[in-house]
Amino acid sequence: MTGPVAAPRLDLAAYLPYRLSILSNTVSGAIAAIYETRYGLSVADWRLMAVLSMEPDRPLTQKALCARTRMDKVQVSRAVKRLLERGHIEREVDNGDRRSALLRLTGQGRAVYDDVAPATLEWERELLSRLTPAEAAILDTVVARLQQVADEMAAGS
Amino acid sequence: MTGPVAAPRLDLAAYLPYRLSILSNTVSGAIAAIYETRYGLSVADWRLMAVLSMEPDRPLTQKALCARTRMDKVQVSRAVKRLLERGHIEREVDNGDRRSALLRLTGQGRAVYDDVAPATLEWERELLSRLTPAEAAILDTVVARLQQVADEMAAGS
DNA sequence: TCATAATAGTTTCATTTGAAACTAAATCAA
DNA sequence: TTGATTTAGTTTCAAATGAAACTATTATGA
Numbered sequence A, B: 001m002t003g004p005v006a007a008p009r010l011d012l013a014a015y016l017p018y019r020l021s022i023l024s025n026t027v028s029g030a031i032a033a034i035y036e037t038r039y040g041l042s043v044a045d046w047r048l049m050a051v052l053s054m055e056p057d058r059p060l061t062q063k064a065l066c067a068r069t070r071m072d073k074v075q076v077s078r079a080v081k082r083l084l085e086r087g088h089i090e091r092e093v094d095n096g097d098r099r100s101a102l103l104r105l106t107g108q109g110r111a112v113y114d115d116v117a118p119a120t121l122e123w124e125r126e127l128l129s130r131l132t133p134a135e136a137a138i139l140d141t142v143v144a145r146l147q148q149v150a151d152e153m154a155a156g157s
Numbered sequence C: 001t002c003a004t005a006a007t008a009g010t011t012t013c014a015t016t017t018g019a020a021a022c023t024a025a026a027t028c029a030a
Numbered sequence D: 001t002t003g004a005t006t007t008a009g010t011t012t013c014a015a016a017t018g019a020a021a022c023t024a025t026t027a028t029g030a
Helices: A016-039 A043-054 A062-069 A073-085 A107-129 A133-155 B016-039 B043-054 B062-069 B073-085 B107-129 B133-155
Strands: A089-093 A101-105 B089-093 B101-105
Touching: A016 A043, A016 A107, A016 B016, A016 B107, A016 B133, A043 A062, A043 A073, A043 A089, A043 A101, A043 A107, A062 A073, A062 A101, A073 A089, A101 A107, A107 B016, A107 B133, A133 B016, A133 B107, A133 B133, B016 B043, B016 B107, B043 B062, B043 B073, B043 B089, B043 B101, B043 B107, B062 B073, B062 B101, B073 B089, B101 B107
Parallel strands: none
Antiparallel strands: A089 A101, B089 B101
């Protein structure tokens, strides 16, 4: 006779989803501290600025920012509002589609970005430099593969 | 003459902290969907239950739960309250230190855990099964090393 | 021993967040 | 056309969160 079966032990410290969450929070937190303390920017704010910095000559709509950052439109709307208030970005109605506006960094926003970005990139560089080159290379591959697989599984395949 | 220097480009899609964040959210979200839809449990709730399930004979204080889950005491206090209300855990004052109480899963909580845990573990197993064994092994090592390094750097070394 | 400090956990209050409803402009279909 | 639908972005409102203040108990030290 077989009764209900106890679930196998879930050892949180060995459980990948949990480990990824802790790791991501540790890393993001350390980096966020840089731009939060210097300029009072949130993670959302910073991500928009980073994306807008990439191609200064191609201003983006909020929709494009959603796609590039994987943030939802409410988060983006709020971050845009904050960045406009602080003069870090500027907006110009898109005459092709008057529901949208094209957003770009202002000179001031660019200056803030140029002040903060090196420290954040340096943090990443330092982190990776403490892995062996082989480890770093595989990390890159595996994170990409995991993301792909997780996306597939989340979509249900 | 040298003016201010533009920061190097930060390509968000290639930036490790950002990639880890997206990956962690994708994975956690997919798994959280399992216990959220079945039992209305939050991530915090689930983590406490998972830890309490590990050593059923050794009930834990909230402080111990904080340490094991890396959650802060307010999060833990609130999750404990919800789990008590729903009858998933029970509490008994610790006579060694009457500020604390010892917490354990109830039979009902154990049943919920046993119902949900296999699906979450299966999700992880399936995810890892889509990596090569070599990739999976290195992932394990590298996540551990990155966490260690990130902790060191966050502490400032 | 008695006052002070430290610890476990809770509550309060202001802020943040998310979902859903909403506005305005663009697209589609008859 | 013009009425219905979709899309871009905003606002609202309730729930979640975090920091700081608070309660109760234990530990410390003069």
